[in-house]
Amino acid sequence: MTDLGADPGTDPEADEFLELEVGGVGNGGVCVARHEGRVVFVRHALPGERVRARVTERTKRFLRADAVDVLEASPDRVRPPCPFAGPGRCGGCDWQHASLPAQRRLKAAVVEEQLRRVAGIERTVVVEELPHAPDGLGWRTRVQFAVRRDGAVGLHRHRSHDIEPIDECLIAHPGVEAMGIERKPWRGATSVEGVVSAATGDRVVVVRGGARARVPRLDVPVRVLRGRPEPGRPVPYVREEVSGRLFQVSGGGFWQVHPGAAQVLTDAVLEALQPRPGEIALDLYSGAGLFAAALGERVGPDGLVVAVESDAQAVRDAKFNLRDLPQVAVERGAVAEVIAELEFGRADGGSGRAQPKRGDHRGGARVRGADVVVLDPPRAGAGREVVEHVARLAGRRIAYVSCDPATLARDLAYFADRGWTPANLRAFDAFPMTRHVELLAVLAKG
Numbered sequence: 001m002t003d004l005g006a007d008p009g010t011d012p013e014a015d016e017f018l019e020l021e022v023g024g025v026g027n028g029g030v031c032v033a034r035h036e037g038r039v040v041f042v043r044h045a046l047p048g049e050r051v052r053a054r055v056t057e058r059t060k061r062f063l064r065a066d067a068v069d070v071l072e073a074s075p076d077r078v079r080p081p082c083p084f085a086g087p088g089r090c091g092g093c094d095w096q097h098a099s100l101p102a103q104r105r106l107k108a109a110v111v112e113e114q115l116r117r118v119a120g121i122e123r124t125v126v127v128e129e130l131p132h133a134p135d136g137l138g139w140r141t142r143v144q145f146a147v148r149r150d151g152a153v154g155l156h157r158h159r160s161h162d163i164e165p166i167d168e169c170l171i172a173h174p175g176v177e178a179m180g181i182e183r184k185p186w187r188g189a190t191s192v193e194g195v196v197s198a199a200t201g202d203r204v205v206v207v208r209g210g211a212r213a214r215v216p217r218l219d220v221p222v223r224v225l226r227g228r229p230e231p232g233r234p235v236p237y238v239r240e241e242v243s244g245r246l247f248q249v250s251g252g253g254f255w256q257v258h259p260g261a262a263q264v265l266t267d268a269v270l271e272a273l274q275p276r277p278g279e280i281a282l283d284l285y286s287g288a289g290l291f292a293a294a295l296g297e298r299v300g301p302d303g304l305v306v307a308v309e310s311d312a313q314a315v316r317d318a319k320f321n322l323r324d325l326p327q328v329a330v331e332r333g334a335v336a337e338v339i340a341e342l343e344f345g346r347a348d349g350g351s352g353r354a355q356p357k358r359g360d361h362r363g364g365a366r367v368r369g370a371d372v373v374v375l376d377p378p379r380a381g382a383g384r385e386v387v388e389h390v391a392r393l394a395g396r397r398i399a400y401v402s403c404d405p406a407t408l409a410r411d412l413a414y415f416a417d418r419g420w421t422p423a424n425l426r427a428f429d430a431f432p433m434t435r436h437v438e439l440l441a442v443l444a445k446g
């Protein structure tokens with residue numbers, strides 16, 4: 001029997017314990033078991049195990065439970081490398097108790113199940129390992145720590161506002177750990193995010209909370225951003241590098257957190273879309289311009305890339321990052337609104353550089369649509385309205401990058417309604433030790 005460690009929430013007198021035969025894995029990093037006809041979502045267990053579990057939530061339809069003792073262990077079980085992982089402890093990692101190959105199999109099973117159940121798509125999914133973190137540790141280049149009232153730093157417990165104080169995060173990149181954030185007092189702050197570029201070593205710390213939050217002296221020189229970037233004021237940034245191109249990413253702005261992810265995804269998107277010189281491409285949810293840059297280089301000066309992004313600071317970063325690519329236009333706004341207004345035409349009848357036209361439906365510009373589209377929405381996915389616009393505008397290929405199997409599956413069903421089906425689906429282990437996975441669906445007509 002394996003005791004899974006002290007659980008600060010456990011009261012042996014008051015708590016309810018169940019013995020469970022653990023079934024398959026479900027969305028959200030939990031395994032599924034049954035007890036007296038009801039579904040039990042079990043954390044800290046693995047498929048095929050028999051466990052003793054503490055009930056953490058009881059509703060009319062289901063129970064939630066944390067495995068506290070393993071009575072029969074899966075061969076995939078390993079000792080969690082992090083001392084803060086375990087029932088009732090830090091909620092940052094879901095699967096430290098599974099070997100890395102087993103974690104990838106579990107993620108693949110979740111993606112397959114979502115595709116089958118939500119979109120009716122039968123696929124065998126293989127989750128590919130990314131370079132730079134062979135043991136699944138030391139990869140996270142952005143870590144947002146929570147701060148307790150007394151200034152101590154930690155990470156939230158699973159489904160809780162409670163904070164588990166930690167003095168080291170094993171999945172954090174060594175460049176984040178070198179700042180020593182967890183070992184300093186942060187009175188007055190609500191969260192502190194350490195950001196490092198694995199490529200250039202640039203570092204920023206983003207302090208959120210009260211204006212009077214004290215910023216302690218860190219162990220290495222770090223630029224500090226308090227709160228959100230303000231227009232007109234310089235914002236500390238890190239420089240990232242992909243395919244030999246530098247990208248400025250301000251403060252807490254979006255960038256892939258795994259040091260291998262941005263390059264692997266860019267290569268995968270280019271391979272999927274095969275953009276050709278002179279073509280028109282759309283990059284929706286474009287962030288700091290990662291995919292727009294690669295597409296802009298491929299379509300060349302006679303092509304056109306329209307990048308759409310809603311965050312003002314990300315748009316400023318993208319415009320700076322893409323300043324040498326006049327064939328890329330960055331549009332600020334919500335994707336649903338901007339693409340509803342966009343018309344693609346050639347301002348000079350096709351002989352020179354293409355220009356996007358926006359908001360002028362009566363102007364007579366020829367509507368050609370886009371040859372290729374990449375979309376990379378946040379976890380909530382693109383949704384039906386955006387999918388319908390994209391399905392109408394796209395010509396040859398669509399690349400859908402997603403970090404959520406459930407919303408990807410939902411949107412793939414919408415695309416299928418419009419005649420676009422997955423020609424290929426790739427999955428990447430961009431978040432080892434956690435339940436999260438990065439996905440790329442390549443869609444073709446028919």
Ligand SMILES: C[S@@+](CC[C@H](N)C(=O)[O-])C[C@H]1O[C@@H](n2cnc3c(N)ncnc32)[C@H](O)[C@@H]1O
Pocket residue numbers: 254255256285286287288289290291308309310311314333334335336376377378
């Ligand atoms: C997952 S990130 C992708 C960024 C970029 N493709 C990359 O890989 O670095 C999603 C981006 O979508 C932006 N975003 C979120 N909702 C949006 C919306 N409704 N319209 C436009 N952009 C949005 C976010 O600000 C964020 O930059």
